[in-house]
Amino acid sequence: MRFILTLSAIVCGSAIAVTDASAQEPSGKSASQQLTELSKGWDESKWEKTFRTAPGGYMRPTGDAGWKVRMQALRGVVALGKEAVPALVEALKDKDVARRVFAAQALGYLALDVSTESLLEAARNDPEAAVRLYAVDALGMKGDKAIDFDALLKAEKSGDVRKHLNYAKERKGEPVEPAIVKQLTDWDTKTIDSAVVGKAAPDFTLRSATGAKVSLGDFKGKSAVVLVFVYGDT
Numbered sequence: 001m002r003f004i005l006t007l008s009a010i011v012c013g014s015a016i017a018v019t020d021a022s023a024q025e026p027s028g029k030s031a032s033q034q035l036t037e038l039s040k041g042w043d044e045s046k047w048e049k050t051f052r053t054a055p056g057g058y059m060r061p062t063g064d065a066g067w068k069v070r071m072q073a074l075r076g077v078v079a080l081g082k083e084a085v086p087a088l089v090e091a092l093k094d095k096d097v098a099r100r101v102f103a104a105q106a107l108g109y110l111a112l113d114v115s116t117e118s119l120l121e122a123a124r125n126d127p128e129a130a131v132r133l134y135a136v137d138a139l140g141m142k143g144d145k146a147i148d149f150d151a152l153l154k155a156e157k158s159g160d161v162r163k164h165l166n167y168a169k170e171r172k173g174e175p176v177e178p179a180i181v182k183q184l185t186d187w188d189t190k191t192i193d194s195a196v197v198g199k200a201a202p203d204f205t206l207r208s209a210t211g212a213k214v215s216l217g218d219f220k221g222k223s224a225v226v227l228v229f230v231y232g233d234t
Contacts, residue, residue, distance in 0.1 A: 031080055031087035034073045035099060041069030044098040062197055070102065072189045077106050079185040082113040089118045092135075097128050104134030109181050111142035120147070129158040136161060140168025143175025 029037070043066055048059045060067065077084040088110070091103035104122055107114050119142065122135035139147055149169045156162050194202045203217040219225050 029076060031077045031084035034076045034084075035087065035091055035102070038070060038073040038102055039096065039099060042066040042098055042102075044096075068189070068192050071192050073102070074106055075184055075187055075189055078109045078181060082110065085110055085113050089114065092118065092122045092126075092131070097131070100126065100128065100131045101134060104131050104138060108134065108138035108141045109176060109184060111138050111176055114138065114142065116142060116144050116147060123152055124155065129161055132156070132158065133161045133164050136164045136168050140164075140171045141176035143171070143173050145173035 046060055046064060046066065048061060077088060085107070088103040088107050091099045092107075094100050094103070100122070104119075104126075107119065111119075116139070119135050119139050123132050123139060126132050126135065136152065139149075147168075149165050153162060153165045156165060191202075201216060203215060205213050205215045208214050216225060
């Protein structure tokens with residue numbers, strides 16, 4: 001399974017990051033152009049194995065420039081709104097795994113404008129577990145109470161995908177919040193590589209589980225800080 005972290009908790013549909021960046025203007029690129037740039041800048045073979053034994057690996061190498069390309073593309077297609085949906089739905093059928101994974105994730109933010117059937121097809125039949133996982137997330141974010149997640153659970157063999165099916169069930173038909181989509185489209189992607197290994201971390205603010213704002217700078221000179229992002233469990 002390949003886990004892609006973004007600015008929001010895609011499963012929970014609640015904001016976890018606070019930025020001061022003003023809304024960015026659209027890039028002017030179509031969804032097809034964004035997908036082409038993704039294909040050129042993202043190397044799917046760079047996944048590295050960690051303590052987990054999945055064949056494809058779970059981590060990317062330090063300094064992987066593909067992350068910036070991927071996140072710029074994600075923000076770009078989501079900023080296009082429903083205009084991007086046809087190209088992304090078509091990408092769900094692409095032979096390239098990376099494009100299918102990306103399309104399934106992006107469609108979660110645009111779920112209100114995506115047909116349930118196109119997402120169900122990916123969730124049921126895609127041979128790549130990561131695609132099924134994001135398709136399941138998108139189904140949960142769509143807010144369609146008629147979706148039979150129990151039937152999907154019965155047929156699904158991947159433990160990770162099954163976890164996300166349960167997360168989707170826990171949403172109880174609550175669609176993705178517009179504020180989550182806006183947070184991504186307003187995000188300044190120039191800040192994606194502002195944290196550099198071996199250098200002081202840039203200050204940032206996140207929301208705690210209780211909704212309080214917590215800044216890294218609050219702990220400067222007081223205590224060490226360890227950040228752990230557990231995708232899907234946060």
